[in-house]
Amino acid sequence: MSESFYNSSDLPTEEEKQAVWGGVQSSLKKPKPAKIIHIHWKSFWVGNAAAVLLIFAAVGIVFTGNSLQNLSNAENSDEQIYETLNSATNQLSDLPPLLIDQATEGRRSSLESTTHAIEEIDLLIEELKTDILINGESPVKRNTLKRLYATKLDFYKDLLLNEELES
DSSP states (O other), X not given: XXXXXXXXXXXXXXXXXXXXXXHHHHHSXXXXXXXXXXXXXXXXXXXXXXXXXXXXXXXXXXXHHHHHHHHHHHHHHHHHHHHHHHHHHHHHTTHHHHHHHHSOHHHHXXXXXXXXXXXXXXXXXXXXXXXXXXXXXXXXXXXXXHHHHHHHHHHHHHHHHHHHHHO
């Protein structure tokens, strides 16, 4: 019973085996590499980028808030300075008419021109304040306003010192 079901001529040769298995292998769908790893790394980088953007946004919000707070404090302090200067010059505004009344004839014209210059400076200050309210404040306007107040105070100082010297 040693009969074999196949003859040796029935068996495929080595080349035929290679051809058959090559055809089988090419007809099978090749498995694609797992996309899970690719998606995992993609979401990792997207998440990190979002975290960095959120950190920058938070830092920006904090610094913007601090800057706005400092700006409002600076505006308040400038406003307080202007109010103090305004009240000081308003207290001195009654002084020139008294000095003019008491002055000699030669000194009177000088006092009147100084008083007129102070009135002109007052008009410029009011004009500049109105412009700041309408168009907003700028460093140039702020410096001009400070210079006008300083000039006005210098005129008052000159009035007082000259009157004191003549007395």
